[in-house]
Ligand SMILES: Nc1ncnc2c1ncn2[C@@H]1O[C@H](COP(=O)(O)OP(=O)(O)OP(=O)(O)O)[C@@H](O)[C@H]1O
């Protein structure tokens with residue numbers, strides 16, 4: 001395999017917020033490289049800076065120190081090369097499913113015919129052709145999240161950042177969407193950074209699980225997941241990883257690695 | 259939301275209180291002799307005479323349409339003028355910090371001043387007459403439209419700006435692609451309130467120095483102690499105000515089909 005250039009490079013990123021009781025260090029000295037086509041999960045206790053890191057990569061927040069490069073270009077704001085999928089969907093309520101999916105291409109000045117063709121293709125890919133003319137408030141949570149994913153892919157994003165995208169969904173829908181996401185990822189060669197609270201979800205999806213620890217937020221450990229897909233959540237190997245990650249998450253106050 | 263099972267009951271329920279009030283009114287004005295309040299039947303005849311004439315053949319007969327058109331043209335003219343000023347101003351104040359810092363305090367201080375308090379000043383500036391009425395209506399409609407537009411713009415979810423930005427929307431395009439559609443519900447509420455208030459204010463505005471208009475008609479009737487015409491005028495205003503509001507509401511439902519609060 002030819003070594004691909006890193007799709008994402010986070011170098012010594014620190015993020016400080018001005019809080020009511022003084023400064024909050026949301027993220028300290030974070031280092032992270034994600035190869036092109038890699039699927040990385042970020043996991044860690046609440047408040048350890050997962051969203052902050054993702055939002056800095058997305059360009060919604062500026063790092064206080066350090067730099068972020070995506071596909072060898074320095075990030076200095078949000079851009080269509082990095083699609084973001086939010087836990088609360090962030091669909092445009094005044095647009096139909098079709099127009100939500102076509103929003104990116106239309107925004108970037110693509111012609112009508114091209115927008116229509118792209119939209120159609122992704123509508124089919126997520127299996128929502130029958131709901132093309134529905135508005136977001138008429139969809140279930142799972143359907144909304146499918147639209148949110150399609151909207152990012154329809155916009156040619158090569159890097160997809162997902163912040164607990166399935167966190168608000170019931171277990172069955174969540175599993176369905178995990179499978180669908182993996183299929184999409186495998187067929188498109190996307191680079192994915194996926195934040196989750198759920199250890200199992202991380203092991204099921206990721207090539208690598210990056211464990212973060214709070215107070216102040218930092219990257220604790222990088223755990224490769226060498227299991228072949230599709231993964232069997234009840235296999236001994238899966239369980240061993242589950243135990244390893246639980247231990248890391250449970251005891252990270254005691255030993256913050258340096 | 260009305261439970262679907264109960265929609266059949268809506269009309270009878272809506273009619274219950276008015277019919278009861280009408281019955282009470284009728285009962286209390288029965289019999290002969292001097293009364294301060296005319297009986298419902300007299301008001302009905304007055305309305306008929308105002309509309310098509312042929313009963314009293316006095317200065318009021320057959321004049322309803324003339325008065326109504328005069329009032330309606332002022333209401334819609336002034337409302338459109340108010341909207342033409344308040345909408346862009348509201349979008350600006352909601353979106354641009356400098357505009358907000360500059361204009362918002364002034365507008366907030368002027369807002370509690372009731373429209374009627376402007377009447378003397380407006381008569382000095384615009385003279386006694388229709389122009390003054392027009393100004394008052396425009397002023398009355400201005401604030402609800404402005405305030406709700408600003409509110410609509412200010413309450414656009416920040417998430418939607420992020421979503422649009424990561425999909426490649428430029429800051430300049432943000433206004434038409436996100437701000438405007440997202441604030442439509444607020445804008446619509448403002449337009450609806452503004453138009454409703456216009457019908458309230460027009461009557462006050464037309465009460466002095468105006469020849470035609472529903473307010474002028476009511477005032478003339480009052481001076482001649484034609485209370486049945488006063489009430490007929492009130493009924494007319496209620497009816498056209500209601501119809502006008504229904505029209506706006508219907509338009510809103512079409513435009514805001516996407517909004518769960520309006521669909
Ligand atoms: N805009 C902000 N202003 C001030 N502090 C902030 C801001 N955003 C985040 N923080 C702080 O930064 C820290 C990390 O927050 P972040 O949202 O990244 O955590 P997280 O790992 O995503 O948590 P969760 O799992 O609950 O989503 C928290 O202590 C939080 O209070």
Ligand SMILES: [Mg+2]
Pocket residue numbers: 050051052163
């Ligand atoms: Mg978070």
